[in-house]
Amino acid sequence: AQTVTQSQPEMSVQEAETVTLSCTYDTSESDYYLFWYKQPPSRQMILVIRQEAYKQQNATENRFSVNFQKAAKSFSLKISDSQLGDAAMYFCAYRISTQGGSEKLVFGKGTKLTVNP
Amino acid sequence: DSGVTQTPKHLITATGQRVTLRCSPRSGDLSVYWYQQSLDQGLQFLIQYYNGEERAKGNILERFSAQQFPDLHSELNLSSLELGDSALYFCASSPYHRGEQYFGPGTRLTVT
Numbered sequence: 046a047q048t049v050t051q052s053q054p055e056m057s058v059q060e061a062e063t064v065t066l067s068c069t070y071d072t073s074e075s076d077y078y079l080f081w082y083k084q085p086p087s088r089q090m091i092l093v094i095r096q097e098a099y100k101q102q103n104a105t106e107n108r109f110s111v112n113f114q115k116a117a118k119s120f121s122l123k124i125s126d127s128q129l130g131d132a133a134m135y136f137c138a139y140r141i142s143t144q145g146g147s148e149k150l151v152f153g154k155g156t157k158l159t160v161n162p
Numbered sequence: 163d164s165g166v167t168q169t170p171k172h173l174i175t176a177t178g179q180r181v182t183l184r185c186s187p188r189s190g191d192l193s194v195y196w197y198q199q200s201l202d203q204g205l206q207f208l209i210q211y212y213n214g215e216e217r218a219k220g221n222i223l224e225r226f227s228a229q230q231f232p233d234l235h236s237e238l239n240l241s242s243l244e245l246g247d248s249a250l251y252f253c254a255s256s257p258y259h260r261g262e263q264y265f266g267p268g269t270r271l272t273v274t
Contacts, residue, residue, distance in 0.1 A: 078262070089268070090268075092263075136205065140261055145217070148193065149218055150197075150205075154204050
């Protein structure tokens with residue numbers, strides 16, 4: 046069964062510094078999608094970044110980038126120049142899909158990120 | 163704003179009651195997903211609909227049911243409510259073959 050593990054329940058970073066959140070997953074598939082979602086205190090789930098497994102290039106979105114290591118089944122999120130607004134719960138997610146068109150996301154338990162001024 | 167809307171925002175009801183949560187997907191998205199977020203279970207997938215048809219089922223209780231209508235909005239029905247059903251219920255939608263899902267703001271259900 047596909048599982049997603051986030052080993053850091055909490056992390057903190059100083060404003061303007063860089064922080065890396067870890068995620069590992071378990072799968073026997075060769076083609077899949079991985080995502081990072083952010084959940085601020087408002088509880089809205091916001092898509093931060095996506096990575097397609099067949100792409101060797103790591104995804105980047107402005108200050109957010111990933112380090113995707115397919116063989117190690119590792120998918121970490123790097124936040125550069127951290128801002129106070131980055132404080133949130135961050136969830137790593139894996140998309141399970143089938144030929145029949147069924148899809149679902151499996152989430153890790155989340156990492157709570159605190160940004161210190 | 164993800165483009166996915168959910169109503170109501172908050173719902174407080176008593177045990178044994180029945181409630182309906184409503185979701186409108188982003189314009190053009192045919193797939194709708196429901197997730198439950200609780201403190202002890204985390205984010206759990208409940209069910210997926212694609213263009214009116216059920217496509218995937220997760221750990222959805224028999225007391226829960228859902229449907230997707232011809233205009234693509236979806237409703238999640240929760241009946242015989244128990245205290246443990248208190249949670250944040252999210253609806254998400256996705257563009258076909260894109261992979262990512264966009265979440266609505268959620269409905270916070272409190273069962274007293």
